[in-house]
Amino acid sequence: MAVAVALQKKVAMTGNEAVAQAMRQIEPDVVAAYPITPATDIVQYFSNFVANGQVKTEFVTTESEHSAMSACVGASAAGVRAMTATASNGLALMWEVLYIASGMRLPLVMTVVNRALSSPINIHCDHSDSMGARDAGWIQIYSENTQEAYDNVIQAIRIAQHPKVLLPVMVMLDGFIISHAMENLEILEDGDVKEFIGEYRPERYLLDADHPITIGALDLNDYYFEHKRQQVEGLLQARKVILEVAGDYQRVSGRSYGLFEAYRMEDAEAAIVVMSSTAGTVRTVVDAMRKEGHRIGLIKPRVFRPFPARDLAEVLRGVKAVAVMDRSESMSTAGGPLFTELRSAIYELEPRPLAADYIFGLGGRDIYPEDVCGIFQRLLAAKPGDICSDPMVTYLGVRE
Amino acid sequence: MPTLREATDKPKRMTGGHRMCAGCAAPVIVRQILYCTDAQLVLGNATGCLEVATSIYPYSAWNVSWIHCAFENAAATLSGVESAYRSLKKQGKIKKDFKFVCFGGDGGTYDIGFQSLSGMLERGHNVLYVCYDNGAYMNTGIQRSSATPRGADTTTSPVGNTLVGKQQARKDLTAIVAAHNIPYAAQASPSHYRDLMNKAQKALAVDGPAFLNVISSCPPGWHHEPELAMELTRKAVETRFWPLFEVENGNWRMTYKPRHPVDLEEWLRPQGRFRHLFHPENQALLEDVKSDVERNWQKILQRCGEA
Ligand SMILES: Cc1ncc(C[n+]2csc(CCOP(=O)(O)OP(=O)(O)O)c2C)c(N)n1
Numbered sequence: 001m002a003v004a005v006a007l008q009k010k011v012a013m014t015g016n017e018a019v020a021q022a023m024r025q026i027e028p029d030v031v032a033a034y035p036i037t038p039a040t041d042i043v044q045y046f047s048n049f050v051a052n053g054q055v056k057t058e059f060v061t062t063e064s065e066h067s068a069m070s071a072c073v074g075a076s077a078a079g080v081r082a083m084t085a086t087a088s089n090g091l092a093l094m095w096e097v098l099y100i101a102s103g104m105r106l107p108l109v110m111t112v113v114n115r116a117l118s119s120p121i122n123i124h125c126d127h128s129d130s131m132g133a134r135d136a137g138w139i140q141i142y143s144e145n146t147q148e149a150y151d152n153v154i155q156a157i158r159i160a161q162h163p164k165v166l167l168p169v170m171v172m173l174d175g176f177i178i179s180h181a182m183e184n185l186e187i188l189e190d191g192d193v194k195e196f197i198g199e200y201r202p203e204r205y206l207l208d209a210d211h212p213i214t215i216g217a218l219d220l221n222d223y224y225f226e227h228k229r230q231q232v233e234g235l236l237q238a239r240k241v242i243l244e245v246a247g248d249y250q251r252v253s254g255r256s257y258g259l260f261e262a263y264r265m266e267d268a269e270a271a272i273v274v275m276s277s278t279a280g281t282v283r284t285v286v287d288a289m290r291k292e293g294h295r296i297g298l299i300k301p302r303v304f305r306p307f308p309a310r311d312l313a314e315v316l317r318g319v320k321a322v323a324v325m326d327r328s329e330s331m332s333t334a335g336g337p338l339f340t341e342l343r344s345a346i347y348e349l350e351p352r353p354l355a356a357d358y359i360f361g362l363g364g365r366d367i368y369p370e371d372v373c374g375i376f377q378r379l380l381a382a383k384p385g386d387i388c389s390d391p392m393v394t395y396l397g398v399r400e
Numbered sequence: 401m402p403t404l405r406e407a408t409d410k411p412k413r414m415t416g417g418h419r420m421c422a423g424c425a426a427p428v429i430v431r432q433i434l435y436c437t438d439a440q441l442v443l444g445n446a447t448g449c450l451e452v453a454t455s456i457y458p459y460s461a462w463n464v465s466w467i468h469c470a471f472e473n474a475a476a477t478l479s480g481v482e483s484a485y486r487s488l489k490k491q492g493k494i495k496k497d498f499k500f501v502c503f504g505g506d507g508g509t510y511d512i513g514f515q516s517l518s519g520m521l522e523r524g525h526n527v528l529y530v531c532y533d534n535g536a537y538m539n540t541g542i543q544r545s546s547a548t549p550r551g552a553d554t555t556t557s558p559v560g561n562t563l564v565g566k567q568q569a570r571k572d573l574t575a576i577v578a579a580h581n582i583p584y585a586a587q588a589s590p591s592h593y594r595d596l597m598n599k600a601q602k603a604l605a606v607d608g609p610a611f612l613n614v615i616s617s618c619p620p621g622w623h624h625e626p627e628l629a630m631e632l633t634r635k636a637v638e639t640r641f642w643p644l645f646e647v648e649n650g651n652w653r654m655t656y657k658p659r660h661p662v663d664l665e666e667w668l669r670p671q672g673r674f675r676h677l678f679h680p681e682n683q684a685l686l687e688d689v690k691s692d693v694e695r696n697w698q699k700i701l702q703r704c705g706e707a
Contacts, residue, residue: 029487032480058487060479063519067476070516073469074480078442080487082480100469206442206465206481207488209496214460216445216468218452 005254008186015146015178018185019085019111019171020045022153024055025193028109029080029200032060032071036090037123038175039113043085065090069097069110076106077215079205081157083108087175088115091129095136101168102137102231104215107160108168110138111153114276114327115175116363124364125175127275127328131337137231139169139238140305142275147185149173151255152302154188157197158245164237174277176364188253196252235306242303259308260301262315264290268297270379271316273342274325275301278360278367282325285372296376301338309345316346321354321379321387325396327361335393354379354387360396371396401601404593407435411463418461419453423619423626425633426450426532428590430503433530433612436600439499440464442485444478446508447471449539450532472512475520475529478502482525499604500527506547507537510573521580521609528603531573532616542621546571549641551682551689553673554621564676564685569692575703577611578647584610586646586655591634595644595655602648615642623672635667640697645704652703664690 013021020042023031033043050059058075062068068084075082086094091112101108112130116122130140139159143149149171156169173179188196204213219227239259246257261279264286265271272282279300286298299315301308316322324343326336334340339357346353358375360367375396378387402410413434420427426449434441441464445451451468454461469477478500488494504513509531520527536554537543544557548566553559557566578585583606588596596614603610615636617629624632636642637656641664644656668674668689677686701707 029491030480030483032483056487056491058483058490060483060523062476062479063515063522067473067479067516067519070469070473070476071480071483074444074467074477074482075484075487076480077467077477078481078484080484082484096470097473206467207485207494207498208465209440209498212463212465214455214462214466217455217457217460219457223457 006188006192006252008188008253010184010186012182012184013146014041014180014182015149015173016041016113016180017045018146018150018187019153019173020049021187022150023083024049025188025190026081026083026154026157026197027055028057028083030058030060030072030075030082031084032062032068032075032082033084034062034065034068034086034090036065036087038115038179039085039087039090039111041179042111042113065093066097069094069101072108073097073101073104073106076101076108077104077206079202079207081200083110085111085113087113088117088129091133092117095133098133098136098138103227105166105231105234106168107166109153109156109160110168110170112170112172113175113179114172122363123175125177125327126362126364130170130172131328131330133170134305134337137167138305139167139235139303141169141171141303142301143171143173143178144277144279144300145178146181146183147255149178150185150187151249151253151257154193154196155245155249155257158248159238159242161200162241163203165234165241167234167238172276177277186253192252196249238306239308257302259303259311260299263298263300265297265299265315267295269295269320270376271297271299271319271322272325272372272375273299273301273322273338275304275338276327278325278327281367281369282372285369285376289373289376294376294380296380304338307341307345309341312342313345313349316353317349319353321382322346323356323358323375323379325358325360329359329362354382354384356387357393358396359393365397367397401597402435410435413441413462413464414454415461415463419456420449421619421626423617423624423629424449425590425616425629426534429530429532429596429614429616432590432593432596433501433600436597437499437604440496442467442481442498442500444468444474444481444500444502446474446504446513447539448505448508450503450505452539471508473516474502474504474508474513475527476516478527479520479523479525482527502527502529504529504531505538506531506533506535507545510546510571518580521577521582521611524608526608528610528612530612530614532614534616534618534621536618536621538618538621547573549689550692551674551677551685553676559676564682572696574611574613581650582609582611583607584646584648586611587613587642587644589615589633589637589642589644591630592637592644592656599646599655602646621673624670628670632667632670635662638662639664639667639693641667641693643697643700645700652705654700654704654706664693
């Protein structure tokens, strides 16, 4: 059967502009935001859409990110679509309210342009900001490039508002590397985006005059636990919903998405797991080394929350050695956040692949194909017992 | 405006059966204000006594929509609710008219929520923010706030050998709020309920942000007998500790002037938090407390063009 793909425009845009365009097409009822590098452009582009009457959105220029997230919570609880964007310290300032948004089961969508956390203050890319929010109960989706950032923001709306999910979604793109780099991408027609996301019809909301509700009640030891368990249920359901939404999106856009991308993994004996823009570099290295006959592959997690542990373990079955590349430090001294979760996911595989962690790119430090090549060579040369302990965590490209 | 008698016959937006202390004036203040409108309402509440004691899941004392988000962001949260309403109105997706009222204690208003309040006022959201000022963080066990009067004994400004009660005078929040040039700001007391309800009615009628700072008694925090709640909020006014005034479009006006001002000691004495002020060694401190009140009174008289 022929796949009906909607008319699309090929455009050249920065990651931030693509996100702002997606927001214009979504046309949320409320946007509340505060500027911070490298996410500021998103807010600026959107201000222009508002100023030029291109959207009907109420734009709330709050006095902080804490208030931006709080206003989004208020708007969403009131019964409308609400969105925001931030980075780094801005996300850190929202921390308290992130948990409130997910605990209240509010389908907010926020773009996070990944940037290192202070101190030392640094404006460049790493994932310490969104990784710091990984347990906040939000769905987290990471984008490799401008196209993915655009596509993910649109899909996030449908995922968040799904009645079986009802959770906020955070969409990430790499600061500067993607947010400020001009790339070609295809964007949908406005009407197709509107149709894809549909009308927003919440079940319970503050502005429902006939059914007043209490939101944010005091929940003590007799109920809190059940409510938290229900929240986890939303995340469990999200796995299927994310895939369904991706399927629907593919029918419109022709582009396919999953929980992660497995690249040339069919017969791979070694694999690198890495998120976001660095996956592009790794993919190039995979192609080059495959030409030399090495059986290697790449896994690029797209959805980090919920963590697709079972699915990842399945694609890693039979792999001899796997390296995780973490663009953040968890400060546990036992590996970065992606590594610890992935290693736990493959614990039950027989035989268990060797696993090593590479922490890289903190504060925007560049990563080169030769670095990636070195990782693959080590993986391919690994003998059982080698990799984990010696060393378990390597800092790539740091002067020591 | 309905008489208090008529008002009490109206459907109750806040029901009884909540768990506020006997002698706490906060629920009285909430009722008096909510009696002043028949509009659809969405209420906001900062974390604090009023919030925890009225919303213990699965119960709620609220018969209208109510949201509590966190301690310092009630004004920002209601900014979002009101913006959602504006958006829906603009799109013709909502027919009914709503009003938005936000309640916070002095801690959630003068201190931790100060920034978010200022942001809400500056952006001009159509929200009435009510501070019930009981002069300390009562919910967490009576810690000092910037609204605590000088010399008061709190758990973080205790009466010690070297330091005796709170060392600083109160922050003049109502004046700071008025300096945002919002359409309406006022100070009120539940003891003077006609005055309070008048102000609430004006505050609810303006287009733009409004602010009411209302004194509220607290038996465990002030160390007073519960039955003295109204008596003490009245004496706060009659001793000039809590002047009743309003700032309407920039015009300051005294709405009530005690004909025979009562000695401040009559308000201080029934409150255990001021007991030490009457020990002979604290004579000078008592004088300082009195002069804070006098200075504040004169300043307000001046602003109201009555000095
Ligand atoms: C960010 C944050 N800090 C501290 C607290 C703890 N806390 C809850 S209520 C409260 C005091 C509330 O005082 P106030 O606003 O004066 O209201 P009251 O309790 O007197 O009604 C504090 C300190 C909190 N909930 N959140």
